[in-house]
Amino acid sequence: xxxxxxxxxxxxxxxxxxxxxxxxxxxxxxxxxxxxxxxxxxxxxxxxxxxxxxxxxxxxxxxxxxxxxxxxxxxxxxxxxxxxxxxxxxxxxxxxxxxxxxxxxxxxxxxxxxxxxxxxxxxxxxxxxxxxx
Numbered sequence: 001x002x003x004x005x006x007x008x009x010x011x012x013x014x015x016x017x018x019x020x021x022x023x024x025x026x027x028x029x030x031x032x033x034x035x036x037x038x039x040x041x042x043x044x045x046x047x048x049x050x051x052x053x054x055x056x057x058x059x060x061x062x063x064x065x066x067x068x069x070x071x072x073x074x075x076x077x078x079x080x081x082x083x084x085x086x087x088x089x090x091x092x093x094x095x096x097x098x099x100x101x102x103x104x105x106x107x108x109x110x111x112x113x114x115x116x117x118x119x120x121x122x123x124x125x126x127x128x129x130x131x132x133x
Contacts, residue, residue: 008032008132009123011048013080016106018132020079023115031110034122047103048110049080056096057084070095079109 004027008019011033019031033048058066074081083105087097110116 016049023113029116032119032123047107049106050103051099056094
């Protein structure tokens with residue numbers, strides 16, 4: 001009660017980090033993810049931030065855009081990057097992850113935060129208030 005409210009629709013990479021960042025700032029977050037109740041052809045689980053194509057976030061060298069973004073997100077405490085580093089697998093100069101371990105870590109970070117309420121349902125209309133898609 002009294003905390004600002006934010007609705008996040010979609011528990012992908014960006015939605016997961018947006019939800020946790022707001023929650024850390026004291027915002028109550030309603031996080032909606034339609035899976036596993038409504039599946040997609042690409043996804044296998046109901047985990048947040050499930051990687052469906054590649055298990056790689058790309059090269060880590062700060063001399064390229066992907067590597068610089070990864071470094072900035074890690075410095076900012078991003079759940080996605082912390083989870084990626086904790087579940088990494090060998091991939092030369094790239095940051096690649098064990099997909100299942102990565103998704104489990106993201107899910108645990110979201111479901112374990114007291115300011116985040118997870119709703120496993122599809123959003124068919126935008127709710128009132130501030131919404132992140």
